[in-house]
Amino acid sequence: MQHQPILVIGSTGKTGSRIVKLLAQKGFPVRPGSRNSSVPFDWDQPETWAAALAGVRAAYVSYFPDLAFPGAAEKIEALTQAAAVAGVRKLVLLSGRGEAHAVACEEIVRNSGLDFTLVRAAWFAQNFSEGYLQAPVLDGMVALPAGDIREPIADVDDIAEVAVAALTDDRHNGELYEITGPRLLSFSEAAAEISAAAGYPVCYQPITLEQFHDAMLGIGGPVVADVFTEICRETLDGHNAYLTDGVQRALGREPRDFVEFCRNAAASGVWKKAA
Template structure:
């Protein structure tokens, strides 16, 4: 199995694209797991899973849209069983810090009989540069039901480094890595750092959970609004106001600071707008 492919589920996403690139650059054979990959993978079509899992040594699993969505645990369970059946040796699961549904899915992987590494991540810095908060940041206003809670925002590059280590080195087997940035940050401070890097004002506007739910209902409908509001209720209530040591334990180095992320993202044109 030395040269067996390593599967990256979500290989076109924020974490998966970085993991696939790093693995390829290090000489590993990567099997991409997204809907338009050479061998397509679709969470909604379980019949696509066996061909993607065939012959794979280990797999990175990022679930879409989020492990809190209805049906996610059943799919993680079914994927885990399919991986077992296909002879996959190890799963590396991306999970969310302070999320009960995500931790239920961690237990499914932990009890699967497969080797595993669990990566339990805090808020992604790249939410502001590649994710759903990029447009609001460019519009100058980030409205969240976060009050003055502090969050140790993590750079997705650090998650990718931890995942690559976990996929390629048995020393990480059986580990749960709580990966966070190196400092607790209020969203007003995050907005200030974004303002400096972007060269334009970005304001943080605290809103209530009810206001958040109403705006999400407009965008995605009531089911999506319910799930996303549930995630905010859980993860922005103060329970995550502490630093994790997963990056340090896995990589023996410090994670990247949010200010450095902002500077680097601006330098690479993350907020450049099409003319």
């Protein structure tokens, strides 16, 4: 079984790319699963799934764009069935904290009959460095419909380590790990810490959900704008403003602090302004 590969769906993304790297460093055979990998996996082309799942012993499942999108639950259900048919023994699902649609997808995996671990993550620190907020950071202004709520921002390096532990060690079977950072941060405080690390002013601008929707319309069109606005309405209302112990339970250590994220992101050059 050790020689069978582990499929990483979303292998070029924020979590998946780290998981691929960590698994390879630990000597586990990995099969990257994205639209351009050598064995392609495309959520929108189910005919690609059987080849991607063939001979695989475990799979990391990060859904794109988000489990709240129309049709996501049906695809997660279909994927679990295809995984079972292919003889995959275990699924590790990336889920989002405080999101009803994500919980529905967790239940599908929980009831799949396969071994599973659920990794339910808080808002990613790397949204500021590798995601849709990298450009706003460079522009010095991050606008979100988050008022003055506080969020226990999670480091994607921690999420990846938890997923790798889950994929490679059966002691994590059946667990739900809720991943947060070690402290609550308002988005103004986060912007101030980014500022200090980046070496130029970065401000947080609270905006309304309507303003966020308008901005998203220009980026992704009406469905993307509607769904991401609903995700913000659901998750940025303060109900996630508490810490959990998923990293401690899965890895036996404290989660990385946002200061460490800022230091690493600045050192990587992602916040360097063009000369």
